[in-house]
Amino acid sequence: MVSRELRHAVPGIETPRAVLDLDAFDANVTALAQRAQGLPIRVASKSLRTPAAIDRALAHPQYSGVLAFSLPEALALHARGVRDILVGYPTVDRRSLKLIFAEAGAAKNITLMIDCPTHLDIIDRARDAWTAEGQGDHPAQRVRVCLDIDASYRLGEGVLGSRVHIGARRSPIRDTASAVELAQHVIARRDIDLVGLMSYEGQIAGTADAGASAKQTVVRAMQKRSVAELKVRRRHIIDAVRELTELEFVNGGGTGSVESSTVEGTLTELAAGSGLFSPGLFDGYTKFRHEPAAYFVTPVVRRPGPGWVTVFKGGFIASGVPGPDRVPTIAWPPGLDYSGLEGAGEVQTPLTGPGTEDLRIGDLVWFRHAKAGELAEHFNDFLVVSGSQVIDTWSTYRGEGWVL
Numbered sequence: 001m002v003s004r005e006l007r008h009a010v011p012g013i014e015t016p017r018a019v020l021d022l023d024a025f026d027a028n029v030t031a032l033a034q035r036a037q038g039l040p041i042r043v044a045s046k047s048l049r050t051p052a053a054i055d056r057a058l059a060h061p062q063y064s065g066v067l068a069f070s071l072p073e074a075l076a077l078h079a080r081g082v083r084d085i086l087v088g089y090p091t092v093d094r095r096s097l098k099l100i101f102a103e104a105g106a107a108k109n110i111t112l113m114i115d116c117p118t119h120l121d122i123i124d125r126a127r128d129a130w131t132a133e134g135q136g137d138h139p140a141q142r143v144r145v146c147l148d149i150d151a152s153y154r155l156g157e158g159v160l161g162s163r164v165h166i167g168a169r170r171s172p173i174r175d176t177a178s179a180v181e182l183a184q185h186v187i188a189r190r191d192i193d194l195v196g197l198m199s200y201e202g203q204i205a206g207t208a209d210a211g212a213s214a215k216q217t218v219v220r221a222m223q224k225r226s227v228a229e230l231k232v233r234r235r236h237i238i239d240a241v242r243e244l245t246e247l248e249f250v251n252g253g254g255t256g257s258v259e260s261s262t263v264e265g266t267l268t269e270l271a272a273g274s275g276l277f278s279p280g281l282f283d284g285y286t287k288f289r290h291e292p293a294a295y296f297v298t299p300v301v302r303r304p305g306p307g308w309v310t311v312f313k314g315g316f317i318a319s320g321v322p323g324p325d326r327v328p329t330i331a332w333p334p335g336l337d338y339s340g341l342e343g344a345g346e347v348q349t350p351l352t353g354p355g356t357e358d359l360r361i362g363d364l365v366w367f368r369h370a371k372a373g374e375l376a377e378h379f380n381d382f383l384v385v386s387g388s389q390v391i392d393t394w395s396t397y398r399g400e401g402w403v404l
Contacts, residue, residue, distance in 0.1 A: 001331070001332060001334065002295070002331050002332035002366045005387055005388035006019070006021055006385055006388070007332065007364075007366070008388050009383075009385040009387070009388045009389055009390055010297060010364070010383060010385065010390065013297060013299065013364060014299055014362070015298075015299070015312070016296060016297065016298040016299075016312060016313050016314070016378075016379075017296065017297055017298075017379065017383055018294070018295070018296045018375055018376070018378070018379035018381070018382045018383065018396075019294075019295045019296065019297055019366075019382065019383045019385060020050075020053070020277075020293060020294055020295075020382040020383070020384050020385065020394065021291070021292070021293045021294075021295070021385055022293075022384050022385060022386045022391070022392075023386055023387070024278070024291035024292060024293035025053070025056070025276055025277070025293040025294075026056075027290075027291050028275055028276045028277075028278055028290045028291055028293055029056070029057055029060050029063070029276060030060075031275075031288075031290055031291075032255065032258065032272055032275045032276065032290070033060060033062040033063070035258045035259065035262070035288060036062065036258055036262055036270055036272075037262050037263075038062075039262055039267065039268075039269060039270050040062060040063070040064040040065075040268075040269040040270070041062055041063045041064070041269070041270050041271070041272050042063075042064065042065040042066060042067045042086065042251060042269050042270065042271045042272075043057045043058060043063055043065070043066050043067065043271075043272070043273050044067045044088075044254070044271050044272055044273030044274070045066050045067065045068050045069065045073065045077070045273065045373075046067075046068075046069040046088075046273070046373045047255075047272075047273030047274040047276070047277065047371075047372040047373040048273050048276065048277065048372065048373055048376070049373040049376035049377065049396055049397045049398075050376055050382060050394050050395070050396050050397070051077070051080060051394075051395065051397075051400065052392075052394040052395070053276070053382075053394060054066060054077070054082070055082075057273075057276060058082070064084065064269070065083075065084035065085065065086065065269075066082055066084070066085045066086070067086050067088045067251070067271045067273075068085050068086065068087050068088060069087075069088055069089060069404070070087065070089070070091065070093075070404045071087050071091040071093055071096040071097065071100075071110075071112070072093065072096050072402070072404050073397070073402065073404040074087050074110050075096060075099055075100075075103065075106060075110070076400075076402050076404070078103070078105070078106055078109055078110060079103070083109045084109060085109060085110045085111070086110075086111045086113070086146060086196070086198070086249075086251065087110065087111065087112050087113050088113055088198070088200075088271075089113055090112075090113050090114055090115060090119050090148070091112065091113075091122075092122055094122065094125070094126045094129065097122065097123060097126035097127075098126050098129060098130040098133075100112075100126075100141075100143065101126075101127060101130045101141060102130065107141035107142065107143055107144070108141060108144075110144070111144040111145065111146050111195055111196060112143060112144065112145050112146070113145070113146050113148050113198065114145050114146070114147060114148070114182070114186075115147065115148045115170070115171035115172055115173050115182070116172065116173075116182070117182070117185045119145075120145075120185060120186065120189055120192060123143055123145075123192065124189070124190075124192075127143075127191070141191075142191045142192065142193055143191060143192045143193070144193050144195045145186060145192055145193070145194055145195070146194075146195060146196040146197065146198050146249075146251070147171075147173060147179060147182055147183065147186075147194065147196075147197050147198070147241070148170055148171040148173065148198050148199070149171060149173050149174070149179060149197055149198065149199035149234070149237055150170055150171045150172070150173060150174040150199070151167065151168075151170075151199035151200055151201040151202070151230055151234070151252065152165055152166060152167030152168060152169070152170075152201075152202070152203060153165075153166045153167055153203050153222060153225065153226035153229060153230070154166070155222075166203045166222060166226070167201065167202045167203035167226075168200060168202035168203075168206075170200065174233075175233070175237070176236045176237050176240045179197075179237045179240065179241055180240050180241065180244065183241045183244050183245065184244065187244060187245060194241075194245050194247070195247065195248045195249070196247055196248055196249040196250065196251060197237070197238060197241060197247060197249075197250045197251070198250075198251040198252065198271075199230075199234060199251075199252045200252065200253075200254060200271070201226065201227075201230055201252065201253065201254070201257050201260075201261070202254070203222065203223065203226055204223050204226055204227065204254075204256060204257040204260060204261075205253060205254025205255060205256040205257035205261075206254060206256055207219060207223070207256070208256075208281060208282075208283075208284025208285055208325075209223060209284070209285060209286050209287075211284070220286075223260075227260045227264075230264070231264045231265075231266065234252070234264070234266045235265075235266050238250055238266055249268050249269050250266060250267050250268045250269070251267065251268075251269050251270070251271055252264075252266070252267045252270065252271070253267065253270040253271055253272065254270075254271060254272055254274070255272045255273070255274045255275035255282070255288075255290075256274075256282070256285055256287075256288075258270060258272065258275075258288070259287050259288075273372065273373070274371070274372035274373070275288075275290045276290075276293065276372070277293050277294035277372040277373070277375070278290035278291055278292050278293055278294075278372075279292075279294065279368055279369050279370055279371050279372045279375075280325075280328065280329035280368045280369065280370045280371075281318070281325060281370050281371060283329070284325070292331065292368055294368065294369065294372065294375055294382070295331060295366050295367060295368055296316070296328075296366075296367050296368075296369065296375060296378070296379065297364045297365065297366050297367070298311045298312050298313055298314050298349075298364065298365060298367070299311060299312055299361075299362055299363065299364055299365075300359050300360065300361050300362060300363045300364075300365065301348070301361060302348070302361070303356075303359075303361065304350065307352055307353070307356055307357075308350055308351070308352050308356060309350070309351050309356045309359045309365075310348050310349065310350045310351070311348070311349050311351065311365050312347070312348060313345075313346070313347055313348070313349070314328065314344050314345060314348075314349035314365075314367065315343070315344040315345045315346045315347075315349060316328055316344070316367075316369055316374070316375065316378050317344065317370075318369065318370035318371040318374055319371065319374065320371075325370060326370050327343065327344050327370065328344055328367040328368060328369055328370060329367060329368040329370070330351070330365065330366075330367055331366040331367055331368050332365070332366040333355045333358070333359070333365070334355055335353045335354040335355030335356075336351045336352070336353045336355040336356065336365065337351065337352055337353045338350075338351065338352075339351070339352060351365065376396035376397060376398060377396075377397075377398060378398075379396055379398065379399070380395065380396060380398055380399030381393045381394055381395050381396060381399045382394045382396065
């Protein structure tokens with residue numbers, strides 16, 4: 001339910017706008033830090049995609065560094081003064097890789113993700129191209145890299161291999177032998193330093209577990225087994241790589257797995273960001289409850305018949321497997337539902353139910369995106385509200401003109 005104060009803070013809006021409840025955001029910053037039990041939190045920027053929101057989280061003493069989703073994004077954040085940036089995904093963007101060497105301090109403050117020797121080859125070729133372009137008088141700095149370790153769960157792996165794979169399909173590096181082999185490749189390269197390991201347990205962090213259905217019972221059982229399996233496997237990998245080189249950090253977790261990731265004892269830091277906005281998908285978790293902070297509002301533009309209103313736009317569907325959980329949550333007024341034949345639409349969204357009775361043309365309907373940072377892809381800025389007042393406007397990546 002959207003508070004009366006929040007609703008009254010944005011009267012007179014006539015076009016769709018994104019709204020950030022700053023009081024809820026700040027409460028979530030504190031709540032996530034408390035859940036982490038002292039472990040540093042690296043801000044997952046893709047879950048915010050709003051520079052001022054990233055800065056505000058980093059101002060809290062338990063938040064340190066950024067987990068970026070692309071190298072161009074990392075370079076843009078670095079230019080704004082953000083330091084200690086880990087790029088969460090490998091890149092083949094040679095132009096941006098050359099900028100690592102060209103921009104002062106970038107190579108020192110940005111760590112690249114790898115999961116195969118080919119990624120190292122691409123880095124080396126970018127270095128060579130930068131040098132060949134007349135930069136010989138300015139020697140390239142050493143490059144920092146992190147190994148991405150597959151943290152998914154495989155049921156009956158000893159017998160079935162990878163046929164029952166549950167979780168994100170990220171890295172081919174899954175066991176101690178493959179991690180050690182890749183680490184040795186890094187160590188053998190000139191001017192490349194292995195500084196960290198990362199593993200993301202998406203089947204725990206990104207999978208809702210609430211509910212009494214048979215499916216959710218299976219999900220909880222899977223997550224319990226996955227936590228136990230990953231604790232052992234991740235420990236073996238970390239210990240083996242540390243025998244080869246000193247690591248600055250071991251990163252893992254996510255908003256949905258903070259409790260299990262924290263007590264595992266293998267990580268030096270967590271990665272989290274979605275919990276700061278607390279999108280619709282997070283209503284389906286049992287272990288925590290954060291405050292909804294990010295919304296979008298859009299006006300009623302039609303009353304096509306009794307029991308119906310139509311709002312402008314609204315079809316901001318989340319990524320992932322298509323389904324009802326990818327549709328925006330209708331946050332206010334209560335008693336509204338989507339049309340079974342139209343759903344959330346690109347340019348209009350019909351709504352029905354008893355909540356339509358008091359809505360007039362021009363009134364606002366409030367929604368929450370199913371996922372956190374994807375809301376910022378649809379708006380140039382957030383109206384930032386504290387109490388019942390709009391106190392600021394925060395540009396999103398889109399508003400900054402960042403195409404990442």
